[in-house]
Amino acid sequence: MRMELFFVFLIFGLMGIVLISMNALFGPKKSNPAKELPFECGNPPFRDGIKTFPVKFSLVAFLFLLFDVEAVFFFPWALIFKEKKGPALAIILIYAGVLAAGFIYAWKKGAFDWE
Amino acid sequence: MTSMPGHFVTTRFNHILGWARKFSLFHYPYVTACCGMEYMSTACAHFDIDRFGAGMTRFSPRQSDLLLVVGTVTQKLAPVLKTVYDQMTEPKWVIAFGACAVSGGIYDNYAVVQGIDQIIPVDVFIPGCPPRPEMVLDGLLKLQEKIQKQEQDWRWKKRKP
Amino acid sequence: MARLDNESPDSLLLQMGPSHPAMHGTIRIRLELDGERILRSDVEVGYLHRGFEKTCENRTYFNLLIYTDRLNYVSPLINNVGYALTLEKLMGLQVPERAQFIRVLMSELSRISDHLTCLAAMAMECGAFTVFLYNMKAREFIWDVIEATTGARMTTSYIRVGGVRADLHPDYPSAVRKAVGETRKVLKDVHGLLDKNKIFLDRTRDIAVMTPENAIAFGWTGPCLRSTGVAYDVRKAFPYLVYDRLSFDIPVGDRGDNFDRYMVRMREMEQSLRIVEQCLGSLPATPATRMADDLEPAEAILAARTKRPRGGIRLSPNLEGSEKAVYRDILAGDHRSIVPPKEETYASIEGLISHFQFFMKGHGLRPPRGEVYSSVEGGNGELGFYLVSDGSDRPYRLHLRAPCFHVVAALEELIRGRLIADVIPTFGSMNMIGGELDR
């Protein structure tokens, strides 16, 4: 079981590296004044960059980070679930329950709608 | 193939690079006018531009190789087209799609740029007002032939003195 | 620019520029944003101003026809009908029965392809790419019928002053029925995909609501006005061609939001399909189109040099051939207002003279002096042509009343206070066509 896993990660890793490096190696680099400007649908940039960001955007970012990292922990759990049937299920239920409570709290607090 | 003396590897490598680039064209549909309707037919299921590897539509010049200028470019739109072309990443190609993009078409007046090659270098011209989807695909094939035959450019290439 | 000069310091300025997937390539909206909410916007048009009205003042009435195709290039045949009706109103021409039915048949097919394209773009911009592919498939079938009849898929110039350029091809009923059947299937699928689709409903229901009074104040006409509940349709208010003999009803929305604009267009397509089927049934028959089977064109010209050729001229059965038999049924008017059929041009000297004279400078189509306004129900609303003629063979002034010009004029008011994401379905449901808006 261990060896296939190692080969899988090896191949994917190599593929990733090769593709990125080919792009970096063979992509010609020609810069011109317009390339440095931000792409604003073809118009000259309206104002020098964005000065202030409303705080609502950061709230959305935190919530996404929170629940995305939560989802990451399901993968290793799924690998070991076959051997440890009973207790693994209990652990994951507690884990998901706590986070679900957080989710409902955020929802009721109105963190998800934009107003 | 442009055979450079003593560079066997580069001509072979040049061929491979040309082959890779010609079948993976990400096009930026710069659609303005009536030819856009014919572009829709070309891109959709009936005539399917994706059969030639050019189906991937990217709406940002940073991620596209082929600028497909579809329809009339007016004087007011010319600087926008120039900026979008400049902001495209190398290697880049341009197709002038339709009589208005090729030569101003039936609009020879104060408002229309008489052919986009007055603003940006163009690789393939597709005539027709609007061109039939088959003509568009033929234009794409001509561009692919051109990419295959042209001398490729890459970063660490030994520039000729 | 003036509208957005004194913006508040902490607001974000965003440009939805001309080269943007959802802006149909020809509109720039500068948004002043507080986070996602739009405080103010400045809609800038004119990126596809191709000088239609100035160019028309330098073209003869006959050559002008190709420019009318490129106005609302999604339903070109309706522009042709509008222009032809304006000139016929000025010249007092009476179009034969069969030509009127063909005109109605063609403009309804063109209206269906207009709504299909508009809804395809609107749905795709809201994320429903399948609807885009389905609608494009249905539109291909309709364009096949239009191409078989007129020779071109989109820019047809098929409808001439006095009638239509050519008769319908022999097996048009089966082609039209196939197109109608395919479109019905696609409409059923799209209804299933979008009508109760939670995402589509959240994006379009009760967003950009337009009250009937406000819509009238903005001069809205067509599907957008009908979506607010006002049942105004030029085909019913000022019946032209044979619309008074056909039975169809006018779908009307109730809330005037994006979803109603979508639903009115879907219902209108079903009505147009009904009209097409009625037209199929009641087209007046023409004498069997007999293929002239005597002289090759070259021989006819040689023979005509010595003496008048006996038999008819054999010409290919497409647009040019075997016309004389049906000419009276599809074109009206004397030699001053229409081009003579090909057989007469080849065989008789009078035909040759009138053909040559029609295209000579200062001779061809010369309506009387005067000014006239006439309008048809275009894909987006009342498509009006205001024509001032000074008796010469070129219009003195030709102004187009573009329906989507007035609809887009209300965009700034509709999106004020909404989120950025609402701009896309609102703009999509307006069906802005650059050629017609900027002329």
Add this chain to the structure above:
Amino acid sequence: MEEKKTLGELRKRFGGNILEASAPFGDETAVIRKDALLQIAEFLRNPPFAFTMLLDLTCVDYPGRPDRFEMVYHLFSLARSERIRVKLALPEGAAVASLTGLWKNADWLEREAFDMFGVRFEGHPDLRRLFMDEGFDGHPLRKDYPLRKRQPRIPPRT
């Protein structure tokens, strides 16, 4: 004859300001004096005639005439499904009253007339070019503007 009523009523109500009232090719037309525009537009829009929609506003250039421009307004009454055309002569350089107070689409229509003909509108909130870009000089739809006089915004590619 119901059509005649509108023109007849107008003539009775405004007398002097209505220079001419006729119906060429079936389109009711009333030529009015420039200063009476706002009154007549207001009168036509209100209930008895209910021309609630401004169908179209355009301008025609007659270089030969003393009053060079001729403003043409098409009004439409939804309730009575009737159209009327109101015309007024306008010397060059003079300004005409803006109808943005009565109809909202007059805003863009007048900006287009200003852009294409150079006609000024008093009381228009934001009179600037609609189609051509700001740097364009001259008004293209005037008869004396050459058809092919292009003013490119970026230099052609060498």
